[in-house]
Amino acid sequence: MLPFELPIAGWVEGVVDFLLSHFQPAFRAGSTFVFTIVDFLTSVLLAVPPLLMILIWTLISWKLAGIGVAAFTLAGLLVVDNVGLWTPTLETFALILSAEVIVISLGIPLGIVAAQNDAVDRVLRPFLDFMQTMPAFVYLIPAVMFFGLGLVPGVMATVVFALPPLVRLTNLAIRQVPNDLVEAGESFGSTPLQLLMKVQLPVAKPTIMAGINQSIMLALSMVVIAAMIGAGGIGAEVLRGIQRLEIGRGFVAGLAVVILAIILDRVTQSLGQQAQAPKGG
Amino acid sequence: MGLSGSGKSTLLRCINRIHDPTSGKVTVAGIDVTSLDRRGLERLRRQKFGMVFQRFALFPHRTVIGNVEYGLEIRGVPARERRERALQVLELVGLAGWENRRPDELSGGMQQRVGLARALAVDPDILLMDEAFSALDPLIKREMQDELLTLQSRMQKTIVFITHDLDEALKLGDRIAVLRDGRIEQIGTPEEIISRPASDYVAAFTAGVDRSKVLTASSVMMPPDPVIRPKDGPHAALQRMRRHGISSIFMVDNDGKLLGLVSASDARAAADRGESSLINVLNKDVSTVHEDDALRDVFGFGNGTSWPLAVVDGEGKLRGVLVKGAILASLSHPPDSWNKQLQQPVGRDQHAAL
The missing domain is CATH 3.40.50.300 (P-loop containing nucleotide triphosphate hydrolases)
Structure with missing residues (x-):
């Protein structure tokens, strides 16, 4: 054994202090930017009358996932509205949507780079392991220190948690594109970009869609944890139920999360299946 | 390949x-x-x-x-x-x-x-x-x-x-390169690969092939001599046949074009009748094959017709003579009499390996 304790805790605090003292304006700006977007999204979603919104969701899920999912969407959302959780559910949806936009715009490019470069893949892998397995509560605190209380650290914590599966599955999906398809693309003189856009990504699309689906599900699992730092939404309802020992209230809020999760899962899954259908030219 | x-x-x-x-x-x-x-x-x-x-x-x-x-x-x-x-x-x-x-x-x-x-x-x-x-x-x-x-x-x-x-x-x-362990063993036309394998490996490889599909008439034919010309009489023809131990002989013109076949018995008859030309006994209806014809097709031809067959080129010139025995020999496994000088014998065990 070492005669002293490794000062890991001290290092981490040092890094956080350094970042805070040197990059505070950057975090502020980022925070304001993300808040503006989520807030705007929420107000747009809430501006639509609930019944009309439920109808729109039903039509979308009918178009994308079929009659069964549409029926579930209609019934589920009517229940959500009926128990008075419409506003927090939409707030949660806006939070997840924003987090997911960030996750997709970071995760897919990272996955592509990792698929094409073994060194990047090797470096990235431990970071992804770290992000995925480090208990979420641990980075709630630095998230609050960087971005303050409220929506934004909730979005950021959700991003950290939901990003790894998309990076991994994008990487895997592109590596699994059959070699002879890549050779076929190359043999016609495709540029690397053409190869990526016209062969690798289209063939990898179903698996990448599965990655997006996974990251949405993980994001939903962060809802309650994010509520602990003031992200609001249904998570806050669940927390309130727990804190006041109102078991029924907590259950109803939990049910709303499940309904939202099932709708998002089925709809994104069917998007993945549609990705397999071919197109002309 | x-x-x-x-x-x-x-x-x-x-x-x-x-x-x-x-x-x-x-x-x-x-x-x-x-x-x-x-x-x-x-x-x-x-x-x-x-x-x-x-x-x-x-x-x-x-x-x-x-x-x-x-x-x-x-x-x-x-x-x-x-x-x-x-x-x-x-x-x-x-x-x-x-x-x-x-x-x-x-x-x-x-x-x-x-x-x-x-x-x-x-x-x-x-x-x-x-x-x-x-x-x-x-x-x-x-x-x-x-x-x-x-x-x-x-x-x-x-x-x-x-x-x-x-x-x-x-x-x-049209041309085949035979590869083995990253090296080219031989490059050549299908016929060259079959009839003149450059190595034991190629020879063993090609041993099982249906040679009648690949070998052409020109690769098995005998040289077209002796022949006789229109000016030659029965006695000259008989003498040439006797010297070469054959029972019939092809007649060509001065350009080498095939005119027909004279059998020994007909030539003898003409000589007995005292004729000085072979024109009367010349059989003009001779079965011919093209020099690029595959042996398989030649065989179909040979059935019911008389041997030897004349091998001609596109212009009708006599290029060679096909004898039944030589064809049969060439279709059996290498090495064969007709290309013995061009290749090493392949051992029995190598045949067995295939």
């Missing part, structure tokens, strides 16, 4: 540098492929090459016509023009009307037609075919081989065709 692991697919991929050769140089139409940068390589691939794959390698997210258009699309050919061209090529390979299907809705043979169409759509100078027919049923395979030969007779492209199937190589190839 080579067995699996002989390096034939690797060699093919070195030609368009899908694999980078570790050493050596590849030159295509005067261009040193190995020294090209990425852009130069892309340009060369667009200009020169079309490639067909063993497992078809069709893009599953594209329709049949989307696949055929691919090569044109990445060159930036306008949508209408490439569609037109793709439809033409699909028609050429017999897939008109299938353009909007998905590749997985098609049978293996049809999928490979799409693969072929995709390669042909860009009108490449060089077609690289990597075991293109190996994954097909024997019947479909033969059909595709025949169609490729028909297409080739019209297109006249350079085709590098990889196969592990000797019969396929012999059927399709």
Whole structure:
């Protein structure tokens, strides 16, 4: 054994202090930017009358996932509205949507780079392991220190948690594109970009869609944890139920999360299946 | 041609540098492929090459016509023009009307037609075919081989065709390179490979081949002497036959054109009648075969006709004589009497290994 304790805790605090003292304006700006977007999204979603919104969701899920999912969407959302959780559910949806936009715009490019470069893949892998397995509560605190209380650290914590599966599955999906398809693309003189856009990504699309689906599900699992730092939404309802020992209230809020999760899962899954259908030219 | 692991697919991929050769140089139409940068390589691939794959390698997210258009699309050919061209090529390979299907809705043979169409759509100078027919049923395979030969007779492209199937190589190839452990054992015409194997390996490899399909009349024929000319009389003919121990003799004119056959008994009769010319006993109705005819076809010919057969070229000149015994000898395994001087004997155990 070492005669002293490794000062890991001290290092981490040092890094956080350094970042805070040197990059505070950057975090502020980022925070304001993300808040503006989520807030705007929420107000747009809430501006639509609930019944009309439920109808729109039903039509979308009918178009994308079929009659069964549409029926579930209609019934589920009517229940959500009926128990008075419409506003927090939409707030949660806006939070997840924003987090997911960030996750997709970071995760897919990272996955592509990792698929094409073994060194990047090797470096990235431990970071992804770290992000995925480090208990979420641990980075709630630095998230609050960087971005303050409220929506934004909730979005950021959700991003950290939901990003790894998309990076991994994008990487895997592109590596699994059959070699002879890549050779076929190359043999016609495709540029690397053409190869990526016209062969690798289209063939990898179903698996990448599965990655997006996974990251949405993980994001939903962060809802309650994010509520602990003031992200609001249904998570806050669940927390309130727990804190006041109102078991029924907590259950109803939990049910709303499940309904939202099932709708998002089925709809994104069917998007993945549609990705397999071919197109002309 | 080579067995699996002989390096034939690797060699093919070195030609368009899908694999980078570790050493050596590849030159295509005067261009040193190995020294090209990425852009130069892309340009060369667009200009020169079309490639067909063993497992078809069709893009599953594209329709049949989307696949055929691919090569044109990445060159930036306008949508209408490439569609037109793709439809033409699909028609050429017999897939008109299938353009909007998905590749997985098609049978293996049809999928490979799409693969072929995709390669042909860009009108490449060089077609690289990597075991293109190996994954097909024997019947479909033969059909595709025949169609490729028909297409080739019209297109006249350079085709590098990889196969592990000797019969396929012999059927399709103008020149065959036999590969073993990354080395070329022999390059030659199908006939050279069969009749003059450069090594024991090639000889053992070709031992099981149906030689009657590959060997041509000219490779087995005897030299066309002795012959007689129109001026020769019965006595001269009889004397020549006696000296060579044969029972009939061909007559040619001064240009070497075949005129007919005189048998010993007819010549004797003419001599007995005191005739000075052989014109009356010349049999002009002689069975002839072309020098490039495969022995298999020659045999069909020989049935019911009299031997020897005359081998003639396109102008009707006598090139040689086919004797039944020599053909039979040539069809048995090597080494044979007719090419003994050109090859090493192959041991019995090597035959047994095949």
